[in-house]
Amino acid sequence: MTMIFPKGFMFGTATAAYQIEGAVAEGGRTPSIWDTFSHTGHTLNGDTGDVADDFYHRWEDDLKLLRDLGVNAYRFSIGIPRVIPTPDGKPNQEGLDFYSRIVDRLLEYGIAPIVTLYHWDLPQYMASGDGREGGWLERETAYRIADYAGIVAKCLGDRVHTYTTLNEPWCSAHLSYGGTEHAPGLGAGPLAFRAAHHLNLAHGLMCEAVRAEAGAKPGLSVTLNLQICRGDADAVHRVDLIGNRVFLDPMLRGRYPDELFSITKGICDWGFVCDGDLDLIHQPIDVLGLNYYSTNLVKMSDRPQFPQSTEASTAPGASDVDWLPTAGPHTEMGWNIDPDALYETLVRLNDNYPGMPLVVTENGMACPDKVEVGTDGVKMVHDNDRIDYLRRHLEAVYRAIEEGTDVRGYFAWSLMDNFEWAFGYSKRFGLTYVDYESQERIKKDSFDWYRRFIADHSAR
Numbered sequence: 001m002t003m004i005f006p007k008g009f010m011f012g013t014a015t016a017a018y019q020i021e022g023a024v025a026e027g028g029r030t031p032s033i034w035d036t037f038s039h040t041g042h043t044l045n046g047d048t049g050d051v052a053d054d055f056y057h058r059w060e061d062d063l064k065l066l067r068d069l070g071v072n073a074y075r076f077s078i079g080i081p082r083v084i085p086t087p088d089g090k091p092n093q094e095g096l097d098f099y100s101r102i103v104d105r106l107l108e109y110g111i112a113p114i115v116t117l118y119h120w121d122l123p124q125y126m127a128s129g130d131g132r133e134g135g136w137l138e139r140e141t142a143y144r145i146a147d148y149a150g151i152v153a154k155c156l157g158d159r160v161h162t163y164t165t166l167n168e169p170w171c172s173a174h175l176s177y178g179g180t181e182h183a184p185g186l187g188a189g190p191l192a193f194r195a196a197h198h199l200n201l202a203h204g205l206m207c208e209a210v211r212a213e214a215g216a217k218p219g220l221s222v223t224l225n226l227q228i229c230r231g232d233a234d235a236v237h238r239v240d241l242i243g244n245r246v247f248l249d250p251m252l253r254g255r256y257p258d259e260l261f262s263i264t265k266g267i268c269d270w271g272f273v274c275d276g277d278l279d280l281i282h283q284p285i286d287v288l289g290l291n292y293y294s295t296n297l298v299k300m301s302d303r304p305q306f307p308q309s310t311e312a313s314t315a316p317g318a319s320d321v322d323w324l325p326t327a328g329p330h331t332e333m334g335w336n337i338d339p340d341a342l343y344e345t346l347v348r349l350n351d352n353y354p355g356m357p358l359v360v361t362e363n364g365m366a367c368p369d370k371v372e373v374g375t376d377g378v379k380m381v382h383d384n385d386r387i388d389y390l391r392r393h394l395e396a397v398y399r400a401i402e403e404g405t406d407v408r409g410y411f412a413w414s415l416m417d418n419f420e421w422a423f424g425y426s427k428r429f430g431l432t433y434v435d436y437e438s439q440e441r442i443k444k445d446s447f448d449w450y451r452r453f454i455a456d457h458s459a460r
């Protein structure tokens with residue numbers, strides 16, 4: 001099939017500040033919760049973002065990679081502790097200037113800057129050492145993050161194409177407070193809902209702050225990693241409520257689903273939802289971002305949910321969900337490959353939240369990439385599996401568009417290999433290989449493939 005994507009469709013790549021920048025103690029930056037987390041033994045091999053891809057010093061060359069790739073958009077995040085390094089909330093001009101230069105250079109290259117305001121690097125001063133206090137457990141954090149968003153929006157203004165408030169609040173709530181995988185790694189089960197609500201509130205307040213400071217021109221969005229499940233219908237429904245509609249419904253419909261309250265009865269009283277919060281959260285946005293990698297297979301279990309909770313719930317439907325092994329093939333992350341689910345999710349979102357344009361803000365594959373040296377001394381990385389993955393997911397996006405779903409863009413994760421959170425440097429998602437010893441960049445075969453794909457499938 002000849003796939004020509006709609007005129008103006010954004011083909012991009014995505015990164016996040018802590019995953020690429022390094023230079024953690026330069027330019028006035030102070031630690032984030034991920035600096036603390038990675039320095040206290042919570043990542044594979046004790047890896048940290050101290051150096052990462054050294055993007056802070058190499059950004060000019062790295063943006064040239066984007067230009068070579070021929071993308072028309074680049075999604076990156078602002079490192080909050082670079083911009084607001086101290087608890088007094090004062091902006092650090094050096095930090096703002098860094099991002100301002102990036103935005104200008106992108107515009108010079110004809111690449112639309114898509115700015116994520118919160119990609120997990122909460123300043124450490126907003127949280128207590130072990131995360132038991134402060135952070136997203138506090139309402140106050142939502143207000144402070146909104147102040148920060150206003151400062152960024154005032155500086156970058158309408159040079160930014162789209163501001164994205166949050167990246168994957170599911171991770172910031174469920175993996176960071178419910179579980180232990182992400183900073184601060186509290187493992188406090190139902191406290192995740194408290195964090196989720198404060199993240200929702202931050203989304204609404206950030207939308208207001210960005211509109212007030214950057215005017216009407218830039219788009220507003222949020223990026224969710226919806227939990228796409230297959231398996232037993234009750235379990236799928238339950239995960240949909242807890243993992244997806246807990247964000248989608250307040251943001252896009254101005255309410256939490258009643259069923260979410262009933263299935264969490266006895267473990268969460270939702271007393272942290274104050275009068276007026278839902279109006280604040282329910283802000284008009286221009287586009288909804290979806291990060292999509294794989295699907296889950298689930299079934300209901302007899303265990304009570306959140307065994308950590310002191311009050312086990314007796315509410316109907318309050319038993320937990322078992323996550324079953326998925327059928328292969330799997331990526332290096334152990335994530336299954338299921339492009340049909342991307343198509344189905346885009347179509348379903350379009351049906352359930354009509355009129356909301358969609359963007360795939362992340363999609364990609366970790367592979368066991370190896371550098372090979374040709375007879376001419378040229379270094380190469382042959383990553384055919386990644387090419388296949390990207391091609392099949394782009395086809396799924398195209399199918400959804402053909403069926404009338406308004407999808408505005410696709411961003412490959414990632415421009416280059418980087419610090420993969422709890423997995424440290426062990427997982428490579430890049431279109432560009434990074435030799436972490438020398439910081440050499442080597443374009444993988446997928447880089448050239450994506451470049452050709454963009455050239456061949458963009459509307460003229």
Ligand code: FCB
Binds near residue numbers: 019171291362413
């Ligand atoms: C997503 C994150 C992103 C990256 C990819 C692989 O959950 O948003 O930063 O780590 O996964």
